[in-house]
Each structure stands twice: as structure tokens, then as C-alpha cells.
Amino acid sequence: MRYGGDNRSRLLLVTLIVTSLFLITLDLRGVSLITGLRHGTQSVMGPFQRAASSAFSPVGNFFSEIAHLGRTHAELKSLEAQNSQLRSTLIDRKNIETQIKQLKSVLNLAGNGGYKVVNAKVISQGTSASFSQSITIDVGANAHITRDMTVICGDGLVGVVKEVYASTALVILESDPSFRVGVRIAGSQEIGILSGQGTDRAILQMLDSQSTVKVGDVLLARGSEGGKPFVPGVPIGTVTSVPNSAGSVSQLADVQFFTHLHTLGIVAVVVSPPVSDPRDALVPPKPLPTPMPTVTIYVMPSPTPVPSGPSPSATKK
Amino acid sequence: MYTRRSVNTVAIFLIVYLAQIMIIDQVHLPFGGFSIFLIFTLCWSALSTPEVGAITGFFAGLFLDFAPSSNGPIGQWALILSAIGFGIAFLRYGDDSLRSNPLSLVVFVAAAVVVAVTVYIAFNALLGTDVGRVAQLLRTVLGNGLWTLAIAPFVLPAASRLHQAVFETGEFQ
Numbered sequence: 416m417r418y419g420g421d422n423r424s425r426l427l428l429v430t431l432i433v434t435s436l437f438l439i440t441l442d443l444r445g446v447s448l449i450t451g452l453r454h455g456t457q458s459v460m461g462p463f464q465r466a467a468s469s470a471f472s473p474v475g476n477f478f479s480e481i482a483h484l485g486r487t488h489a490e491l492k493s494l495e496a497q498n499s500q501l502r503s504t505l506i507d508r509k510n511i512e513t514q515i516k517q518l519k520s521v522l523n524l525a526g527n528g529g530y531k532v533v534n535a536k537v538i539s540q541g542t543s544a545s546f547s548q549s550i551t552i553d554v555g556a557n558a559h560i561t562r563d564m565t566v567i568c569g570d571g572l573v574g575v576v577k578e579v580y581a582s583t584a585l586v587i588l589e590s591d592p593s594f595r596v597g598v599r600i601a602g603s604q605e606i607g608i609l610s611g612q613g614t615d616r617a618i619l620q621m622l623d624s625q626s627t628v629k630v631g632d633v634l635l636a637r638g639s640e641g642g643k644p645f646v647p648g649v650p651i652g653t654v655t656s657v658p659n660s661a662g663s664v665s666q667l668a669d670v671q672f673f674t675h676l677h678t679l680g681i682v683a684v685v686v687s688p689p690v691s692d693p694r695d696a697l698v699p700p701k702p703l704p705t706p707m708p709t710v711t712i713y714v715m716p717s718p719t720p721v722p723s724g725p726s727p728s729a730t731k732k
Numbered sequence: 733m734y735t736r737r738s739v740n741t742v743a744i745f746l747i748v749y750l751a752q753i754m755i756i757d758q759v760h761l762p763f764g765g766f767s768i769f770l771i772f773t774l775c776w777s778a779l780s781t782p783e784v785g786a787i788t789g790f791f792a793g794l795f796l797d798f799a800p801s802s803n804g805p806i807g808q809w810a811l812i813l814s815a816i817g818f819g820i821a822f823l824r825y826g827d828d829s830l831r832s833n834p835l836s837l838v839v840f841v842a843a844a845v846v847v848a849v850t851v852y853i854a855f856n857a858l859l860g861t862d863v864g865r866v867a868q869l870l871r872t873v874l875g876n877g878l879w880t881l882a883i884a885p886f887v888l889p890a891a892s893r894l895h896q897a898v899f900e901t902g903e904f905q
Contacts, residue, residue: 420838424783429791431814438807443859449806456798460753467754
């Protein structure tokens with residue numbers, strides 16, 4: 416049998432509905448008592464919620480992960496792809512920063528020497544066609560590059576253009592065993608011939624047997640007629656050792672190149688020699704000695720030792 | 733007698749309310765999850781007379797209105813639940829087939845939850861509150877209904893035992 420309800424229950428329902436509507440009206444009108452009650456409740460519940468949140472958040476996250484498994488996996492894939500792209504961008508950026516540094520350095524050298532240069536990027540190192548030490552640069556005949564032009568970088572001489580193609584050129588490095596360059600010693604201006612040895616070192620042979628070479632001497636390119644194949648004043652290397660060559664026809668010395676030939680990125684081809692010889696203007700500054708901390712130890716004399724044994728007077732009775 | 737019943741009922745609802753905001757609300761369940769407080773309230777109302785159902789709904793609605801997560805005006809849930817509490821008790825109390833069948837009561841409660849949530853959303857929309865996209869709302873409403881179908885069979889025996897303890901009558905134990 417269905418319960419039909421009576422007037423009392425209907426009256427109660429109407430009263431509750433009217434009360435609810437009254438509360439809604441008060442709240443919507445912004446009565447401070449209602450708003451204060453809500454704020455009070457939330458203040459009381461806040462600590463409970465915070466405690467529960469810290470206790471149940473791992474469980475909540477677990478359920479959330481299950482619920483969004485597909486989405487999480489997709490997000491993970493997307494983030495991995497983004498991460499990979501960012502890593503690639505970072506490597507590119509570092510590469511570009513290094514190239515900018517090299518470019519600034521070479522432009523600085525060219526500016527100080529008064530050389531007119533065309534910048535180039537090294538696009539390959541070495542060649543499989545021969546055992547010669549060479550690089551390929553991304554400028555060629557279309558940039559008015561011709562054979563026997565000097566190639567420099569920020570540290571000094573790199574080599575000489577050996578072959579020119581439409582958009583590339585082959586540069587023979589100064590370390591190549593067939594490489595020869597006329598040099599002079601900065602300061603004394605004594606001259607010699609530097610020969611590549613296939614490594615980052617070379618052999619200097621002075622033309623005058625009476626020349627005096629000492630360790631630390633800086634070698635600069637002597638320069639050729641018309642600036643080809645060598646423009647004058649380009650730094651090449653520094654003397655690292657002078658073997659005892661008593662009785663030999665000419666003085667020999669070991670030379671360390673300034674240029675790090677394995678890390679070449681940006682180079683410059685000198686297309687026009689300087690108006691005047693820069694002489695020793697491009698000699699790299701000597702590195703400043705690193706100050707060594709001085710440790711001073713003061714030794715203080717120890718006090719005169721006191722005899723620990725009994726005094727003679729004490730032993731005599 | 734009346735005071736003792738009221739105090740006991742308020743204490744029970746307060747515990748369920750705390751369980752709702754401290755546990756259930758912290759677990760991010762799919763499809764909008766469920767409200768154990770709403771399910772318990774409607775179960776309680778369904779086990780009561782229409783007068784008690786309406787009063788239960790009203791005060792339970794006030795609990796929800798004062799909840800930190802509530803975004804409607806105070807009195808909104810009270811209005812909805814007093815009407816639905818009265819309705820579910822009225823329909824169930826006079827229908828012998830519903831009274832004797834716990835499964836039908838579960839379905840009844842699930843339907844009442846769907847109606848309550850739908851009316852709440854509609855009320856918010858009428859008041860100009862941004863209620864979100866229709867697809868999202870449908871998902872939430874239906875999700876609540878399905879969750880209630882899954883949870884109510886566990887809540888109903890507990891509600892029935894407590895109801896019996898308070899009012900000294902019991903069903904579906």
C-alpha cells in the first residue's frame with residue numbers, strides 16, 4: 416500500500432524548501448552572517464583536509480595514474496620527445512657559441528693584422544684520398560677564393576688553400592709533412608724555415624748558423640711576394656726546445672703550433688694582404704703567471720725543559 | 733528520545749561527512765568519482781519516513797553547502813536534498829516491492845544521485861555559474877550514477893544498521 420503522506424509532512428517539506436530558498440537569497444545578497452558561517456566551517460575543516468591530503472595523496476595519485484594511464488603514457492612520450500629536442504637544441508647552442516667565439520677570435524686577429532678575410536666553416540677534416548693533413552671549408556670560387564691563399568684562425572696560421580672548387584676549398588694544414596713556411600722570430604727578426612711533422616709540433620731551421628734561438632721565442636710568418644701563399648705577421652708557434660747542435664750547419668729548434676688543429680670550426684681565408692707589414696703586432700700576449708699562495712711557518716723555540724727527576728738536595732739527607 | 737536520536741544522527745552524518753572530505757575527496761577517481769555522503773544520505777532517507785527523509789536531506793544539504801569544495805550558494809544543496817529526500821522516502825515508503833528488494837533500492841538511490849547532481853548543475857547554470865562543457869557534465873553525472881551502483885550495496889547495510897540503532901527499526905542487514 417502506498418504511503419500517501421499527510422498535510423503535516425507536506426507542510427514540513429514546504430517549510431524546508433522555503434527555508435532553503437531563504438538561505439539562498441541571503442547568501443546571494445551577501446549577508447555577512449552566512450558568509451562568515453561558510454568561512455568558519457572552512458577554517459575548521461582546513462587542518463583536517465591538509466592532514467588528510469598529506470596522508471592520502473599517494474593513494475589519490477595512484478588512482479589518478481590508473482585512471483589516466485593512457486593519457487599519462489602519451490604525456491610521457493611527449494615529454495621524452497620534448498626532452499630529446501631540447502637536448503639537441505642545447506648541443507646546437509653550445510656548438511654555435513663555440514663557433515661564435517672562434518669567429519670573434521679570428522676577426523679580431525684579422526682586424527689587428529689588417530687582413531681582408533672571408534670567413535669559412537670547416538665542413539670536413541682530412542681526406543680519404545691521401546694521407547695529407549687537410550681540411551675542407553665551405554667557401555670556394557664563388558667567394559673569390561683562389562689557390563695559395565693563407566688560412567688563419569683566432570690563434571694564428573692554419574694552412575694554405577691548395578685546391579679550390581665552386582663552393583668549397585681544400586686547405587693543407589701547417590702540420591702536414593710537406594708544409595713549409597718562411598718564418599721570423601718576433602723581436603730579433605731572424606729568419607728560418609718551418610717544416611710540418613704530421614703532429615702539432617714542427618721543426619724550425621734557421622737560415623743563419625750564427626742565429627740564436629731560445630725557448631719561448633715566438634714565430635711569425637715572414638710573408639710572401641704579393642701575400643701568397645703567406646701574408647706577413649701571422650703567429651705560427653713558439654719554440655719549445657733547442658737541441659744542442661754544435662758543429663751543425665744551421666740551428667734547429669722544436670716548435671709548438673699556436674693553433675689547435677683538431678678543434679677547428681671557423682677559419683678565415685685572407686683574400687687580401689695588409690697594406691703594411693704588421694710586424695710583431697700579432698704576437699700573442701704571454702700568459703700571466705698564476706699567483707702561488709705563500710705559506711709562512713713560524714717556528715717558535717720551545718721553553719727550556721725542566722728536569723723531572725728529584726733534585727740533588729732532595730736526595731741528600 | 734527525540735534529542736538523543738537527533739544527536740546520534742548528526743554524529744553519524746558528521747563522521748560520514750569527514751570521511752568524504754578527508755578520504756574520498758583526496759582520491760582522484762575516474763569519471764568524477766562519487767560522494768559517499770550523498771549516497772549515505774539518500775540511503776538514510778530511503779529507509780526513513782518522508783518527514784525524516786526531508787529533514788535528513790535538508791540538514792545533509794547544509795553540510796554539503798558548507799563544504800570547502802562547494803561553489804554554490806548556501807541552501808542550494810539543502811533545497812535539492814530536502815526535496816529528493818522527501819521524494820525517495822515517499823516513493824519507497826509506500827511501495828512494498830521496493831521495500832522488500834535491496835537491489836531495487838540500490839538502483840533507486842543511484843537514480844536519486846543522478847537526479848540530485850543533475851538538478852544541482854542545472855541550478856548552478858540558472859544562477860549563471862560556469863558549469864563547464866556538456867560532455868564533461870554528462871560524464872560526471874553518469875559516472876556518479878555508475879559509482880553509486882557500485883558503492884551503494886556496501887553503504888546500504890551500514891546505513892541500515894545505523895538507522896536501526898538510532899530509530900530501533902532495521903532492514904537489509
